[in-house]
Amino acid sequence: MLTEFWATASTAYKTLVFSAMGLIAVGMILTIVGNTSGNQGLALASLPVIGLGLILHIAGLVVRGQAIRKSLKR
Incomplete structure (x- = not known):
């Protein structure tokens, strides 16, 4: 089922x-960099x-x- 669905999935779903x-x-990368460097603004952003x-x-689940x-x- 999963293989068939991915093969026939719409472009909108794959993009999402x-x-x-x-x-x-x-x-996650921004969080790690912000917390390890002590930059609280980056971690919050x-x-x-x-x-x-x-x-x-x-939204992908809905699609x-x-x-x-x-x-x-059908």
């Missing part, structure tokens, strides 16, 4: 998934980046759920 993973990774990544992840619902109706 990779964007979410990228933003979460960048946010990373939180909205991680939050946006999580929101995109949820995937809609695609699965459409395929089950």
Whole structure:
């Protein structure tokens, strides 16, 4: 199921998934760099980046759920 879905997944879903993973990774890197260097502003600025990544992840789940619902109706 997973292999088939990824092979037939829409471009919007794939874009959301990779964007979410990228933003979460960048946010985590900023958090680590900010905390190890003692830069509290950088550490705090990373939180909205991680939050946006999580929101995109949820949007990807919605897009995937809609695609699965459409395929089950057929």
